[in-house]
Amino acid sequence: MGWLKLKEAGMKDGYIRKLMGYYKTYEELFCDENFKLFNTGLKTMLEKARNIDISKKMDLYYKNRIRIISANDREYPEKLKKIIDYPLFLYVKGKSLNEFINTDDRIRKNIAVVGTRRATKFGKSSCERIVKELLYYNVNLISGLAEGIDTIALTVAVEKEGNAVAVVGSGLDRVYPYENKILWEKISGNGILISEYPLGTEPLKWNFPKRNRIIAGLADGIIIAESFKSGGSLITAELGFSMDKEIFAIPGFINYPSFEGCNNLIKENKAKLITCAEDVAQEFLWDINKEKSKISKLNEEEKLLFCHLYEETGLEELMEKVKNKIPLNRILSILMSLKVKGLIIETGTAKYVRLI
Structure with a gap:
């Protein structure tokens, strides 16, 4: 993580960002053909950065399971590069x-x-x-x-x-x-x-x-x-x-x-x-029909309950609406089935509404 040394040396983000734009890797800065083109001030700063030891700091991040991703790393999202002052480094914990x-x-x-x-x-x-x-x-x-x-x-x-x-x-x-x-x-x-x-x-x-x-x-x-x-x-x-x-x-x-x-x-x-x-x-333009196809696979009792949940409905009101069509002792199990299938959600205490 050589680029981090520039930050540790006190180089401003704008300068680091420019160098990252010109060179893919930190090591390229020190190639003779590149280094000789820099002015005296930049050379001094680069020499200072090269002599900084960040191994202990990197060990601390490793122990905390934190990855440091520079703007030139493959894992860095290209989407962020569209921001004028995109972050030079991302500190990431978790999945890739x-x-x-x-x-x-x-x-x-x-x-x-x-x-x-x-x-x-x-x-x-x-x-x-x-x-x-x-x-x-x-x-x-x-x-x-x-x-x-x-x-x-x-x-x-x-x-x-x-x-x-x-x-x-x-x-x-x-x-x-x-x-x-x-x-x-x-x-x-x-x-x-x-x-x-x-x-x-x-x-x-x-x-x-x-x-x-x-x-x-x-x-x-x-x-x-x-x-x-x-x-x-x-x-x-x-x-x-x-x-x-x-x-x-x-x-x-x-x-x-x-x-x-x-x-x-x-x-x-x-x-x-x-x-x-x-x-x-x-x-x-996500595939809406894929979600709606779940409805066609419901049995008659599930479809009936589902149709009655076009707006948020309490359990007692729902039972009243279907009392002559579905045995009351089956309503809760049907509601649970609809929830598991991802077609309805419980919005409050014994209140339900459909998702599609």
């Missing part, structure tokens, strides 16, 4: 980025879900429902691991064994918020934790707006689940908009300040209004 982040523009299933830390009950339930639906399309769920919407989206992805990618604003040894420690550990084991900050970096407030460009850069589409008119998630939306990403927003009550940001994005034609994952699927 190449395994999770789709680079084929024909697939486009990297979906970011972001929103306010102060989520309302309505915002939470809307986010949960849409993320659960998205996971049936086998998306890579990207978020920021902040409180509120980010935590909700990633928690659903982890619980449903989906592909969870969390981009954080601190070193990977600084869990923030601390209440997310268990979620943090689960993602680092079965998903991916990403930071551009080295170990020991505290979660300073200005780190979070900056990390939003990584979320936007990795994503093919960005969903704003709930946001105040000047919420931090709008930074992600604006960045994504400038990168020609697909932007989506969940609409909210007009008298809820926490949805003013979402409603404004829709009103200003910067985001497409969505109420379900199928709205996103249609935009990306």
Whole structure:
């Protein structure tokens, strides 16, 4: 990891970025034919970097199971290179980025879900429902691991064994918020934790707006689940908009300040209004018929219950609707069957709604 020596020597990111653009490997800098072209100041800096010993530091990362990926490494996502000030190094814990982040523009299933830390009950339930639906399309769920919407989206992805990618604003040894420690550990084991900050970096407030460009850069589409008119998630939306990403927003009550940001994005034609994952699927031309084919395989009792769940329905109301068609003692087992098949979700205490 020679490039890291330049950072340790105090070279500015802009200079390192230029050198990375000209040379594929760190060693190329010291070839006689290249080195002799540099000015005296750069030569001095390079000599200083070459004499720095980072072996102990690298051992620390190895012990913490953290990989350092430079912008010139194969695992570094090309999507991020489109950002003007793309991060020089990514500190990654978990699975391979190449395994999770789709680079084929024909697939486009990297979906970011972001929103306010102060989520309302309505915002939470809307986010949960849409993320659960998205996971049936086998998306890579990207978020920021902040409180509120980010935590909700990633928690659903982890619980449903989906592909969870969390981009954080601190070193990977600084869990923030601390209440997310268990979620943090689960993602680092079965998903991916990403930071551009080295170990020991505290979660300073200005780190979070900056990390939003990584979320936007990795994503093919960005969903704003709930946001105040000047919420931090709008930074992600604006960045994504400038990168020609697909932007989506969940609409909210007009008298809820926490949805003013979402409603404004829709009103200003910067985001497409969505109420379900199928709205996103249609935009990306995902195979919707594949999911709908599940319905044709249902038995008559399952189809009947499924048809009655076009809107959120409580168990007692559902039992009343089908009491003369399905034995009441079978309803719960049928509902469980529909849940296992991924056709309905339980939205609250004994309340259900279909996903398709």
